[in-house]
Amino acid sequence: MSTLELQNTSSNGAAASVAINASELVAAAFEPGASLKKLKRALFSVGFLTLVMDLAIYFYRSPGGVVFGHHRLAYYLTLAGIFLAGAAEVSTAWWLSRSSGQARDHRRTTLARTALCCSLLPLVVVVALGGFSVLVKS
Known part of the structure; x- marks a missing residue:
């Protein structure tokens, strides 16, 4: 079982870290028989983590670097x-948990799997913008 640990150290030396069970996320996204409950939990976790990291960057990190140093509007956009x-991911997970009916489980599972796979791009971008370091523990 591998665990991803995201760490961010601020300028005053304080460090914050979040651990994610990567094997559980991969199994939920790509396992053919993954349950809808496991997919919803993974989608909510990734979406909530994306939201929290995005807000932390917005409030505590100013734009910088080659691209965003001169284009502050692009940074904030x-x-x-x-x-x-991230809000769409969390709301999709909430909607999937509130809807019921066994007849549409295959369609909802496909939707949740697709949303989970697509949610990795915003997570990677927010990790790159925030200066987080990713540690993989096996």
Whole structure:
């Protein structure tokens, strides 16, 4: 079982870290017989983590670097897009948990699997923008 640990150290030396069970996320996204409950939990976890990291970057990190150092509007628009993606992930997980009916389980499972796979891009972008370091523990 591998665990991803995201760490961020601020300028004053304080460190924050979040651990994610990567094998559980991969199994939920790509396992053919994954349950809808496991997919919803994984989608909510990734979406909530994306939202929290995006808000932390928005409030505590100013734009910098080659691209965003001169284009502050692009930086904040990127953060707004990531926030909307995270909110869509969390709301999709909530909607999937509230809807019922066994007849549509296959369609909802496919939707949850697709949303979970697509949610990795905003997570990777927010990790890159925030200066988080990713540690893989086996």
